[in-house]
Amino acid sequence: MTAPTQLSTDPRPLYRAATDWVTELLAGVDNAQLHDPTPCTEFDVETLSRHLVATVTRAAVVGEGGDFSTVPVLADAHDVDAYAAATDRATRAWLDDDRLTALVTVPWGQVPGAGALWGYLNEALVHGWDLAVATGQPAEADENLVAPTLSAVKGFLPEHIRDSDEVPFGAVVPPRPGAGLTEQLANWSGRAVFDRS
Template identity: 55%
Template sequence: MTNTATHTDPRPLYRDALTWVSELIDEVAADQLTLPTPCTEFDVRRLLGHLVATVERARVIGAGGEPATIPLVLTDIPDDGYGNAYRAATDRMWSVWNDDTLLDTEVTPPWGAVPGRGAIGGYLNETLVHGWDLAVATGQNAEAAPELAEAALSMARAMIPASPRGGDFIPFDEVVESSVDAGPTERLANWSGHSRKTSPGQ
């Protein structure tokens, strides 16, 4: 990702995205945990473990730590505990990021040193895109609030170049062409290289 970051405060958007994903997690049935998702790295269970990990990484980054100390996927969460784990991680994360000074403090997420607002923008994108993955995989409404998704899409287009992509610095697949009827959350997922074609029944 580039170091371009919005000059606004992305935390309210991130808060809304976390709430949306929390609601999606609560609706995942036990027999859906082994389903594939549009993110080919993860089935539903691993995606849930990754979603919790992203919030923990955001906390560690805000505290000045190294994100790699948190595994990419948390595997010690019981199958019926992902919702509670996600909410607990969110509470811990906000205990760090409620500090306004962090927005202009340099932090180091996996894509390189950026102001805090840039890190939150990155995790906003990841939250909504993986929320879309989860919703598509489990047959839920895959569109977040339009104003939330549109704002995140605008930020993503500024932060994530269309090309080149790949490697550790810009770890995204090629942009997917959106269908004419795609909503803003799906268009955000497509910009991040995610497609419905890898999900069940597609």
């Protein structure tokens, strides 16, 4: 998978907006929903929430110049306070403009920092959609946030590489008529329409 290094858009404000959206979604989760299934079939609501905390923590560690692999795929905590604290840490970690061009190592390879952040932005939005759909919350983030992300993701995660063992995404799902941009982004990552019943 290649990074969208050619993009001129600074991903940092978009990433912060995406994590703010996920923070609101986590705040809307009812404890009775923690063991409900999600569109991301490997996670229920609780493990998806723990994964969300872990991914934003990984983004922070990478921004600080650390090793992403020191952060487990699932965090111990799944609550909104843990996610919000990790989001604040990630925001601070990426303040220096030089971090966007410095090479960093992430699960999908060695890329410039901006490429890493675009990947984590995609992850926040897609898993945010997963969480929203699973818990019956509004599943569309701001179009001004999603549109540039969808454009970037189509560049660095093209449809033809889905057969590679190194790409942890399913085949692109054709969007249903009327699908919003966040759902289309999830479709691009292989998410199908999810039935909560």
